[in-house]
Amino acid sequence: MGAYWISIYREIRDQAKLDAYAELAGPAIREAGGTFLARGMPAAAYEDGLVERTVLIGFDSVDAAVAAHESPAYQEALAALGDGVVRDMRIIEAA
Template sequence: MAKAYWVSAYRAVKDADKLAAYAKLAGPAIAAGGGRFLARGLPAKVYEYGLAERTVLIEFDSVEQATAVHDSPDYQAALAALGDGAERDLRIVEGV
């Protein structure tokens, strides 16, 4: 079974307090579901049409596991805490 990755790009952070509240809940929810943070922060370098925006990369054992964590009550509580505090693009990508 192929691993899966959450790729989350933050287009804008509108409320740092809401983002902090989200992070406090999201980190434990993701770790409890088997997610492993591989990278997070601003890019060291951008090329082509890349944007210098905060990016988070999280590894899971499968697409099913990644989806289950996203849809879990604990992660949904984290999203509720974030509310409109950030504009993000979250994708689940299957590994090769």
């Protein structure tokens, strides 16, 4: 069963760190089997929804998504990001 990696950016503190992260993270995630499905600001937000940058990435499985996050290449991207953002990141199994 597939899985989704969802990142919601609560606060961007340092755009340069985010840019450095993106240059490393994109290739690392794609090499690990991830497919970027959506990224950007919401077109609409309802109920208690907040207008925050959101990234949705598809994987073949939860194990593949977790392995991508734990990979040395992605950990290098996280090190570049450092304290540049405050975000909520989760992996969920597809229905």
